[in-house]
Amino acid sequence: MxxxxxxxxxxxxxxxxxxxxxxxxxxxxxxxxxxxxxxxxxxxxxxxxxxxxxxxxxxxxxxxxxxxxxxxxxxxxxxxxxxxxxxxxxxxxxxxxxxxxxxxxxxxxxxxxxxxxxxxxxxxxxxxxxxxxxxxxxxxxxxxxxxNYERALTVCVYNNKGGVGKTTTIINLAATLATTTLATKRKKVLVVDFDSQGDLTRSLGATPGKITLTQCLKDPKIDIHAIVQTYRLKYRLKGKQTTLPIFDIIPRDPELETLTDSQSLAYIQKGTRRLRDLIAPLRNEYDYILIDCPTQWLYFSQSGVFAADVILIPTRPDDLSSLNNAARVITSFVPETAKSRQDGGPRTLPIFFNGVSSGSEYTIQLANEEIGKLIDQEKSVDLRPYFWPHFKKGNENKSIFRIPDYAVISSASFDRTPAVFRDRRVLEYYQSLAREYFIDE
The missing domain is CATH 3.90.1570 (tt1808, chain A)
Incomplete structure (x- = not known):
């Protein structure tokens, strides 16, 4: 010895x-x-x-x-x-x-x-x-x-770049976790629309109730349960219209847009820490809490990242800016948040490619070349585990998980239905996403 x-x-x-x-x-x-x-x-x-x-x-x-x-x-x-x-x-x-x-x-x-x-x-x-x-x-x-083990894993889906499918990812991942077994029982899922534009809320056909998210942010005495709604899938059974509860949602309300104003933000105690405190009573009621927030690194996105246990970063292989901004999230925004929280979190999960078109191997090759440059340029953080999670000594595996670019994924929002309920192939890919990142089989 x-x-x-x-x-x-x-x-x-x-x-x-x-x-x-x-x-x-x-x-x-x-x-x-x-x-x-x-x-x-x-x-x-x-x-x-x-x-x-x-x-x-x-x-x-x-x-x-x-x-x-x-x-x-x-x-x-x-x-x-x-x-x-x-x-x-x-x-x-x-x-x-x-x-x-x-x-x-x-x-x-x-x-x-x-x-x-x-x-x-x-x-x-x-x-x-x-x-x-x-x-x-x-x-x-x-x-x-x-x-006092908390039940939920809180996930913020974020990239400091638009057009990478953050909202689509949340909707379909939530639907997949909540309805398919994946070798385990169905999960209880909550999605939080913390984007003032409200794309997630509109895509699910949700509307705020008499008590709103903005009111809860401003008034600590309001019970968070008052604003939780249930997304229900509409379908026909024996000729009759019926609905099936899928997952819960905290919808965005129009007043949320006013919080971009510094004067309005002054009414929120604890600032970007408030969302984390707000959803704390729900962490023992769900298996997953998924947070949608906007691109710009301002109040809403800072709050979403601050509230999360882990950050999931969608990128596009044909979008150089999405890769560079993913690196910025990993090396700057998340460490900045962790320093503020002082509890070790949040942690960043590896990136994935969203919207990969068929015949895109050459594009992926170019993306990996760009990733290699980002890794070489960054001296303070080893980016390989975040971009190439399977890369090891003696096994230079540069594979990155992919979600293909099917038209059904984007068009599903027109009938307020997650795409995984419209196309079996889409469901299989989101099941694979859940297995890759979340479900330990």
């Missing part, structure tokens, strides 16, 4: 193991060197079910994974931190850890809690410095998050 490994073992035995006990797990609920299916994680934990389901004796279905490092390893920043993040993410998504919901990386100097929701792993806390003065409050914070 190397000196580094010996020091790491000290961290495991004298800090990490007692930490898990402080988080509420007893000795029989903790296992050393758990085999995840893609390597051994230092510690795994799960509450025991019954006398015949003791995790220490029968290590399966872990709930929490902990990866420890030597105190000499820099987990504050840099390549060692990024490697540790990749490691805990790969363990959480490994075949023997389908049941895992939480991951921890620590070296006894720093600690960070990570949450898994389906296929998404994102920070549940900031990367915290540990001291004798704050260790008790850190443990309380971690235990509270683990024991």
């Amino acid at each position: 190397s000196p580094t490994e010996r020091v790491e073992r000290v961290v495991v035995q004298h800090f990490a193991f007692p930490l898990l006990q402080a988080l509420g797990f007893d000795e029989s609920e903790i296992r050393y060197e758990f085999e995840t299916g893609c390597g051994q994680v230092d510690l795994a934990a799960r509450k025991n079910g019954d006398p015949e389901d003791i995790f220490f004796s029968s290590p399966k279905n872990p709930y929490l994974l902990l990866e420890a490092k030597s105190r000499a390893v820099n987990l504050r920043e840099g390549s060692c931190y990024r490697d540790a993040v990749c490691q805990i993410e790969s363990y959480l998504l490994a075949k023997n850890c389908k049941s895992a919901k939480w991951g921890i990386i620590t070296n006894a100097n720093n600690i960070q809690l990570w949450r898994k929701h389906g296929k998404v792993v994102h920070p549940a806390t900031a990367n915290l410095d540990i001291s004798s003065d704050n260790i008790e409050s850190i443990v309380r914070n971690l235990r509270d998050k683990i024991e």
